[in-house]
Amino acid sequence: MSHKILVAQGGGPTAVINQSLVGVALEARRFSTISHVYGALHGVRGIVNDDLVDLGQETVANLEAVAATPASALGSTRDKPDLKYCQEIFKVLKAHDIDTFMYIGGNDSSDTVRIVGEEAKKAGHAMRAIHIPKTIDNDLVGFDHVPGFPSAARFVAQAFAGANLDNAALPGVYCAVVMGRHAGFLTAAAALARKYPSDGPHLIYLPERTFVVDKFLADVKDVYERYGRCIIAASEGIHDETGEAIITKLVGKSEKDAHGNVQLSGTGALADLLCEEIKNKLGIKRVRGDTFGYLQRSFSGCVSKVDQREAREVGEKAVQYAALGAESGSVGIRRVGDYAVDYPLIPIETVAGKTRVMEPELINAAGNDVTDAFLAYARPLVGSDMPEVAQLRKAKVAKAGVLQGDAT
Amino acid sequence: MSHKILVAQGGGPTAVINQSLVGVALEARRFSTISHVYGALHGVRGIVNDDLVDLGQETVANLEAVAATPASALGSTRDKPDLKYCQEIFKVLKAHDIDTFMYIGGNDSSDTVRIVGEEAKKAGHAMRAIHIPKTIDNDLVGFDHVPGFPSAARFVAQAFAGANLDNAALPGVYCAVVMGRHAGFLTAAAALARKYPSDGPHLIYLPERTFVVDKFLADVKDVYERYGRCIIAASEGIHDETGEAIITKLVGKSEKDAHGNVQLSGTGALADLLCEEIKNKLGIKRVRGDTFGYLQRSFSGCVSKVDQREAREVGEKAVQYAALGAESGSVGIRRVGDYAVDYPLIPIETVAGKTRVMEPELINAAGNDVTDAFLAYARPLVGSDMPEVAQLRKAKVAKAGVLQGDAT
Numbered sequence: 001m002s003h004k005i006l007v008a009q010g011g012g013p014t015a016v017i018n019q020s021l022v023g024v025a026l027e028a029r030r031f032s033t034i035s036h037v038y039g040a041l042h043g044v045r046g047i048v049n050d051d052l053v054d055l056g057q058e059t060v061a062n063l064e065a066v067a068a069t070p071a072s073a074l075g076s077t078r079d080k081p082d083l084k085y086c087q088e089i090f091k092v093l094k095a096h097d098i099d100t101f102m103y104i105g106g107n108d109s110s111d112t113v114r115i116v117g118e119e120a121k122k123a124g125h126a127m128r129a130i131h132i133p134k135t136i137d138n139d140l141v142g143f144d145h146v147p148g149f150p151s152a153a154r155f156v157a158q159a160f161a162g163a164n165l166d167n168a169a170l171p172g173v174y175c176a177v178v179m180g181r182h183a184g185f186l187t188a189a190a191a192l193a194r195k196y197p198s199d200g201p202h203l204i205y206l207p208e209r210t211f212v213v214d215k216f217l218a219d220v221k222d223v224y225e226r227y228g229r230c231i232i233a234a235s236e237g238i239h240d241e242t243g244e245a246i247i248t249k250l251v252g253k254s255e256k257d258a259h260g261n262v263q264l265s266g267t268g269a270l271a272d273l274l275c276e277e278i279k280n281k282l283g284i285k286r287v288r289g290d291t292f293g294y295l296q297r298s299f300s301g302c303v304s305k306v307d308q309r310e311a312r313e314v315g316e317k318a319v320q321y322a323a324l325g326a327e328s329g330s331v332g333i334r335r336v337g338d339y340a341v342d343y344p345l346i347p348i349e350t351v352a353g354k355t356r357v358m359e360p361e362l363i364n365a366a367g368n369d370v371t372d373a374f375l376a377y378a379r380p381l382v383g384s385d386m387p388e389v390a391q392l393r394k395a396k397v398a399k400a401g402v403l404q405g406d407a408t
Numbered sequence: 409m410s411h412k413i414l415v416a417q418g419g420g421p422t423a424v425i426n427q428s429l430v431g432v433a434l435e436a437r438r439f440s441t442i443s444h445v446y447g448a449l450h451g452v453r454g455i456v457n458d459d460l461v462d463l464g465q466e467t468v469a470n471l472e473a474v475a476a477t478p479a480s481a482l483g484s485t486r487d488k489p490d491l492k493y494c495q496e497i498f499k500v501l502k503a504h505d506i507d508t509f510m511y512i513g514g515n516d517s518s519d520t521v522r523i524v525g526e527e528a529k530k531a532g533h534a535m536r537a538i539h540i541p542k543t544i545d546n547d548l549v550g551f552d553h554v555p556g557f558p559s560a561a562r563f564v565a566q567a568f569a570g571a572n573l574d575n576a577a578l579p580g581v582y583c584a585v586v587m588g589r590h591a592g593f594l595t596a597a598a599a600l601a602r603k604y605p606s607d608g609p610h611l612i613y614l615p616e617r618t619f620v621v622d623k624f625l626a627d628v629k630d631v632y633e634r635y636g637r638c639i640i641a642a643s644e645g646i647h648d649e650t651g652e653a654i655i656t657k658l659v660g661k662s663e664k665d666a667h668g669n670v671q672l673s674g675t676g677a678l679a680d681l682l683c684e685e686i687k688n689k690l691g692i693k694r695v696r697g698d699t700f701g702y703l704q705r706s707f708s709g710c711v712s713k714v715d716q717r718e719a720r721e722v723g724e725k726a727v728q729y730a731a732l733g734a735e736s737g738s739v740g741i742r743r744v745g746d747y748a749v750d751y752p753l754i755p756i757e758t759v760a761g762k763t764r765v766m767e768p769e770l771i772n773a774a775g776n777d778v779t780d781a782f783l784a785y786a787r788p789l790v791g792s793d794m795p796e797v798a799q800l801r802k803a804k805v806a807k808a809g810v811l812q813g814d815a816t
Contacts, residue, residue, distance in 0.1 A: 013577045050807045057803035065798030071573035073800045090734035162706035165479030169421045236490030268676010288702035298570035301795035387709035390473030392481045399458045400503030
């Protein structure tokens with residue numbers, strides 16, 4: 001019996017999500033039992049609209065170029081199917097004789113895979129549904145880490161490495177806001193920017209801890225007095241003790257997506273708010289804020305080679321699992337060495353709709369930095385070829401003694 | 409007679425400003441007539457504070473590592489010396505027997521070089537003052553282009569290439585704000601991101617043209633109707649017909665620096681304002697804004713090789729001009745081929761305190777894009793190794809005809 005695969009991409013794009021797509025498309029060519037690989041345009045929406053493309057008609061050269069291109073090449077969607085939506089999906093899958101559905105995405109997308117798989121079973125439709133992981137948030141339960149995160153982490157680390165140098169040259173306070181609604185992994189990656197003892201980020205605020213404005217200001221004051229400057233990494237998802245996002249204190253009306261999430265990205269409001277607090281309460285003059293925004297997930301030309309390879313491999317493994325007759329599941333990533341991984345097929349229920357947050361041992365006691373355990377965890381992911389930075393050793397020249405106040 | 413060089417770095421850092429510093433430090437080692445190369449910490453402020461370091465005590469390996477590091481390794485300043493400040497500078501330079509002052513910086517720094525040079529002449533102090541160019545704004549009069557701009561342009565192009573793909577995957581309006589107070593070169597570099605006909609940025613707004621909100625909204629509407637999405641590059645310096653910056657319409661109180669400039673960077677307000685206008689007036693739901701902020705001038709790991717080489721060469725040439733007995737001046741960059749440059753020493757008066765803006769032939773008639781002449785000008789600067797992006801060719805699968813409304 002020959003297999004027909006349909007693959008789609010869901011949720012926010014990443015720098016390596018097309019590696020997984022191309023992993024599926026190319027690996028399938030090795031199996032005579034796989035007759036077709038179709039792609040759906042804009043995720044599950046492309047299925048219910050019957051907007052499919054034949055990936056068998058793509059050239060290898062172009063597929064390889066697409067693999068190296070950030071953001072979902074098939075297009076993506078934020079749609080989250082309900083039962084009715086799922087039945088529409090079936091109708092189209094059945095009409096095209098698709099027996100294997102692969103969805104590349106994060107926890108919302110993995111939940112879609114679960115629903116589609118369950119409904120297929122109920123309907124007596126012999127179809128496997130395989131989840132291929134991706135998310136810059138790194139928040140999939142059951143995973144050591146998730147493709148897309150290492151490249152985004154690398155972007156954040158390179159950004160803070162540069163910001164630290166810029167801030168050392170023209171001292172002041174610099175506060176940058178990083179993506180991550182519930183999980184602080186990406187914000188924590190800012191710590192990978194540090195090399196010399198006085199390097200920033202000096203303070204890292206994660207959504208796993210309550211953000212207390214007065215404590216924040218005391219932290220900034222302390223660092224500023226010590227170094228004459230201060231670099232802060234703050235997650236967009238930081239919230240007060242009631243769980244209310246700090247950003248909603250500023251933004252009156254909030255925009256929500258289909259998953260009921262408040263819009264956190266695509267606005268510079270949080271960084272501006274934090275900077276205003278520092279200026280007004282601490283009286284520091286030079287305070288600057290940045291919001292890394294969409295750059296951190298789709299900047300062209302900043303990718304971790306480790307991430308690239310692993311994203312390709314999860315796509316390949318998905319096809320191998322399907323061709324070898326495995327049931328539905330999620331292609332997992334398990335760390336088996338320092339540094340080495342393998343890709344077990346894990347039950348979709350482990351992942352679907354759940355959110356991993358940073359484990360307590362990765363966050364320092366004060367809740368304003370990461371631990372060495374986090375550095376050991378994250379360092380291998382961003383690749384061994386991070387850009388190097390260096391300082392002058394600055395051998396002092398003896399003062400000429402012509403200034404007022406010099407001891408001459 | 410042996411020479412003593414003092415070198416300093418002024419103004420905003422760039423990705424390659426340390427190439428010029430290291431060019432000075434290493435090239436000086438070739439000349440037995442040069443006894444010392446000192447560096448001043450934090451620009452001219454380091455001179456008046458007599459905070460000098462001996463670059464002769466740096467190792468070659470560390471200097472090369474510093475050269476590859478973004479942001480001013482000696483530290484920088486926004487101080488602009490007046491006559492009294494200059495007299496303090498002299499006092500220190502004289503006390504250390506410095507006969508050659510080199511200042512790596514933009515148009516404010518070149519004006520400092522002019523003032524110091526003139527005051528030295530008046531005081532009968534035999535000292536040459538050489539300006540070594542750098543600025544991401546590319547706004548020095550008399551230059552083909554300025555070191556620092558090509559790397560920043562590359563960052564902007566890579567950022568828009570990624571943003572374009574992200575926006576194609578999850579369609580909507582995306583508006584990113586780019587640095588550039590008076591000169592639009594860096595914002596214009598967004599155009600280098602385009603490859604396929606429908607690629608963004610679709611609209612580019614420069615400070616060289618009046619920004620009319622109604623015209624802007626009409627432009628966005630038009631693009632959105634054509635492509636179902638729209639990518640906008642806007643300079644932070646866009647202003648209305650009275651010359652008032654669009655951002656000051658939003659930000660009530662404005663912060664000014666020592667040069668009387670309103671703070672434009674380090675806040676996401678302008679992007680947020682433009683996005684609000686689009687949401688409210690055009691009724692488009694998914695509208696996202698980013699402000700590239702400090703990343704564009706100091707991101708670690710995004711550099712043009714052309715820029716790297718040229719920044720090194722202007723430092724080397726400054727030393728050669730000094731060693732060969734040239735008078736004061738600015739190390740120019742002249743394009744002598746497609747693509748090749750040379751480095752004439754040009755009169756400091758050509759550059760000092762003046763601002764180049766984009767020539768009319770580089771901007772399209774509608775004032776919302778660049779011309780092919782700009783692309784031909786800018787393309788060689790970012791280097792021939794820009795990251796490639798690619799699209800799937802998307803061979804359509806015939807619809808199964810199971811959907812309502814299908815012609816079955």
